[in-house]
Amino acid sequence: MAASTGRFDGTVTLITGASRGIGFAIARRLVAEGGSVVITGRRQESLDAALAELGDAASAVAGKADDSDHRAAVFAHIAERHGRLDHLVNNTGINPVYGPIVDVDAEAARKILEVNVVAALEWTRAAVAAGLSRSVVNIASVAGLGASPGIAFYGISKAALINLTMQLAYELAPGIRVNAVAPAVIKTAFARALYEGHEAEASAAYPLARLGETDDVAGPVAFLLSADAAWITGQTLPIDGGAGIRPFL
Numbered sequence: 001m002a003a004s005t006g007r008f009d010g011t012v013t014l015i016t017g018a019s020r021g022i023g024f025a026i027a028r029r030l031v032a033e034g035g036s037v038v039i040t041g042r043r044q045e046s047l048d049a050a051l052a053e054l055g056d057a058a059s060a061v062a063g064k065a066d067d068s069d070h071r072a073a074v075f076a077h078i079a080e081r082h083g084r085l086d087h088l089v090n091n092t093g094i095n096p097v098y099g100p101i102v103d104v105d106a107e108a109a110r111k112i113l114e115v116n117v118v119a120a121l122e123w124t125r126a127a128v129a130a131g132l133s134r135s136v137v138n139i140a141s142v143a144g145l146g147a148s149p150g151i152a153f154y155g156i157s158k159a160a161l162i163n164l165t166m167q168l169a170y171e172l173a174p175g176i177r178v179n180a181v182a183p184a185v186i187k188t189a190f191a192r193a194l195y196e197g198h199e200a201e202a203s204a205a206y207p208l209a210r211l212g213e214t215d216d217v218a219g220p221v222a223f224l225l226s227a228d229a230a231w232i233t234g235q236t237l238p239i240d241g242g243a244g245i246r247p248f249l
């Protein structure tokens with residue numbers, strides 16, 4: 001765990017989908033730097049396990065990211081427990097389909113957009129209404145920066161999230177900064193199918209010669225949320241082990 005620098009002392013951050021994986025690593029990092037966090041996820045038992053590790057600085061509300069009643073319950077909880085909200089991390093993302101884009105089921109596509117894009121807008125809108133005071137980070141993906149065979153509609157949703165980041169950054173300036181990160185493969189349950197059983201082969205695509213760990217994302221997200229990034233808004237930071245700079249020749 002990173003040593004406390006106090007960058008998040010006295011602050012409250014809402015992180016959606018944070019009982020494990022990237023969201024949990026972000027929560028752990030912000031708590032280590034003095035912050036309080038409110039985390040969400042669908043399963044109460046996973047949230048309880050996360051809270052056991054995060055300690056008293058964390059609390060949780062169970063629910064689906066695209067459920068408006070759940071969102072209302074989360075903001076009521078934040079108002080009662082903290083009476084303030086400094087930062088929002090839109091981390092929840094789903095990818096229920098795999099295969100060629102021409103075969104994607106339209107209902108599945110709508111669900112992906114609902115959770116990965118519309119819900120991020122709704123969380124941000126509600127956070128602003130609840131007094132959000134400093135910054136937002138959206139968890140996009142390198143899949144949103146180029147072709148992503150097999151997970152193409154997920155890539156489309158992340159491209160939309162990257163553009164939403166710019167739109168929100170423009171509209172919410174100067175009071176609230178909005179940025180995104182675009183990770184490549186990070187070793188979580190979500191991405192396991194992309195590397196399990198062939199990790200060495202998967203790692204060969206990266207100049208830094210390994211896949212990402214959740215803390216590789218948590219650090220840059222903490223930076224973008226913090227006052228260290230006070231003059232950065234509307235940007236998407238690739239976190240990709242150098243994969244994006246592979247030479248053409």
Ligand SMILES: NC(=O)c1ccc[n+]([C@@H]2O[C@H](COP(=O)([O-])OP(=O)(O)OC[C@H]3O[C@@H](n4cnc5c(N)ncnc54)[C@H](OP(=O)(O)O)[C@@H]3O)[C@@H](O)[C@H]2O)c1
Binds near residue numbers: 022040042065
């Ligand atoms: N891992 C990667 O390689 C990678 C790369 C680029 C971008 N990303 C993005 O990073 C984000 C986090 O992914 P991850 O790899 O950390 O996934 P993960 O390890 O599977 O964790 C997902 C978290 O979100 C919760 N969750 C899932 N669906 C939810 C929903 N509909 N409503 C509320 N909570 C939900 C899960 O808890 P429950 O299951 O209990 O709900 C869990 O806490 C996603 O937006 C993903 O697109 C991941």
